[in-house]
Amino acid sequence: MPQVVLSGHGLVKYYGSVVGLAGVDVAVRSGEALAVMGPSGNGKTTLLHVLAGILTPDQGEVWLGGERVDQLNDAARTVLRRRRLGFVFQDNQLLAELPADENVALPLMVDGLSRRDAIARARNTLGQVGLAAEVGRRPGELSGGQAQRVAIARALVGEPQVV
Template sequence: MSTVLAGYGLVKKYGSTTALAGVDVEVGERDSLAIMGPSGSGKSTLLHILAGIIRPDDGQVLLRGERVDNLGENRLSALRRKRFGFVFQFGQLLPELPAEENVALPLILEGIPRGEAVVRARRWFAPLGLDGLEHRRPGQLSGGQAQRVAIARALAVEPDVVFADEPTGALDQATGTEVVQLLTTATRQSGASLVMVTHDADVAAHCGRILHVRDGRISGHSQFTVS
């Protein structure tokens, strides 16, 4: 399996606190990696560094073999828009836009005409069980529906990697299971890799691999067969 995203020797400190102490991680083609650990273990810091949201104090991040952590802000912002997709705990949908325009927004921001962007966005509604909800605004959606819209938005740009930060944290167990099944299946079928932070072992078990983080270091690693 070829490596899509990698971090080597990643170090991050906040004052006297070491969030990451020299972490190495590799994410393969169509890989699904869950990062787990107790509060303050460094798992969210690791995701944010891999996603180009924050920069490491030491070490490097490579996307398909090219170093990206040292890019200027404009190029790094473009990288996040074009090659990464994001799913957050609370979806972060724009309340004034209907679902189809929330999904199309990353494409519109890249200069794709609105009509074309919406057509491309609608392609994700049936696979994610959202048929008929294209014109509903976030306030008219359930929590699970809103997260499925967020997944569609993340996949609309055809990213190399989707990053999910506690994507089921605001959902009940049954809805969370449904959402994570859709997330892992849809990312794999789209050709994207998935990096997910979760505190829930049942959610993490839907991924092909689990990375356990404690005190800023890798404390364990599990691998599964994903059908």
């Protein structure tokens, strides 16, 4: 059986008096695809943000590999997201002023990779998602689907443990 790479145990999250998560347990195994589905307002985004360390749970634990994510400080969770998690936001969160290759290369450069090497890796990853011809186009010049694939390439470029 494949190893659990990301898990949450007893996750609870409040927004004031509103319960965003109520004791959620989840485990994601290596190579597994997991869909989080449900009506609007039922905590799907909250769950994903807690698992990714964007939000900390009010109760419960989040583990990525052997590391307890919910006990890390903000800076450590930021590094963890950049190096070990690939997150694709619903609205893609691309920087409008940067071309596709630089949007994808940005997390690599922030992590210390040279611009030249980061751009090379970004262009390779853009090719893998079918956008080799679009590397110089800015998000506003791309279709919605193309922009989402740029965001997917950005999530994949660092070879994360979990996307």
